Every structure is written in structure tokens, then in C-alpha cells.
Amino acid sequence: ETGVTQTPRHLVMGMTNKKSLKCEQHLGHNAMYWYKQSAKKPLELMFVYNFKEQTENNSVPSRFSPECPNSSHLFLHLHTLQPEDSALYLCASSQERGTGGLLTSGNTIYFGEGSWLTVV
């Protein structure tokens, strides 16, 4: 148990569906992340939120829409996905120093167990 909880653990959705992945961290951290892990590829950093503000969007298609209502919760809304979007989606959090924007401490990040997404 890392203190980062992701739901659902498994999700199968059609290409026209709308679904959401949820992440909650119980560590009091101020930064949260979404990563995508596909077979044989490096983990891809998708989004970074610092103090609830999105500070990074690594050229992620608009069919992925993140939402961070507070420092403890992070959502990934999914809409009209493609089969190649099937992957393990990992949420993570960390405690960073600074006042928001570009933080520079690079502390340990804690991952959830991931949500396995299959798009059919």
C-alpha cells in the first residue's frame, strides 16, 4: 500500500464510450501525475499537476482530459479512445518544495497500482 489509490483497476470500454479513471492520494502531497505504460515502451509522462494547477501536458491527445479538483484527487476523463490507447495508466504523487509553477526538488514519487485500460 503506497498511499495512492486508483480505481477502477480494470476497465474495458468501446471507442465511443466516455469513462473516467480516478486517483486519490492519502499522503498529503502537493503534486500529482498521470503516466501511460504500454508494452515495450518507456513510461510516458502525460500530465503534471502542482498545487492543483496543470503545469505539464506532454502533447497528449485531447481525448484524454485530466481534472484535479484538489491536491488529493486526480481524474483522467476518457472519450472516443482508440485501440492503441489500451495500456496501464499509472497515477503518482510527490511532495515538492516551491510555490507552484516549476518546482525543482525532484523528490520521490509514489505510484498507485494502475488502471488497466482496454479499448475495444
Next chain:
Amino acid sequence: SQQGEEDPQALSIQEGENATMNCSYKTSINNLQWYRQNSGRGLVHLILIRSNEREKHSGRLRVTLDTSKKSSSLLITASRAADTASYFCATALSNTGNQFYFGTGTSLTVIP
């Protein structure tokens, strides 16, 4: 690309042997971290080494960092079957704040 690259991609050893994995990266870093991932699970943090450190130990783990060569190594001593997992290095780059970049990992199999 900016992510670390682990080497070898796969490693198979007998229980009790030592396992060494390497990580190379391309640009200046604040720190480098090693993570472990059991099949289909999340990543678990193992150890963090900062750019001004050269070596760190944690139990059976030993990590080295050579910033001149932009490389790091993870040594697991006296391996156990339970060490079977994928191991990733992650770099926090000097100019990108708290963005962490991962490689494709080394898949370690420890044979009982």
C-alpha cells in the same frame, strides 16, 4: 529523447548471485531514482541518489552515480526469487522541475 535507458533489457540469474543493471541518461539531472515493478502492478520506489552523491546503499541494494558519464548502476546482492521484477531508472532533469522520465526497464528473473 530525455528518458533514461536501462541495460540490459533482460537479465536471468541464479538465486544467490548478484544482479547489476545500468542506466544511462542524456542531460543534467537533479537526481536519479530506481524503481521496481512487479508484473501488472504499480512502481515501487527503491532508492534515490542526488546529483552530488556518488554511491548509496539500502539493504541489499547499492546504487552508484557517475555524472561525468551520465550513468548509474543498481546492484542487488545475494538475489532472491522474490527479486524477480522489472527495474526502472527515473531521472529528474535539472531544467524541468518535478518531471520524471523513465526508461523501458530491465526485466530481472531470479531462478530458485
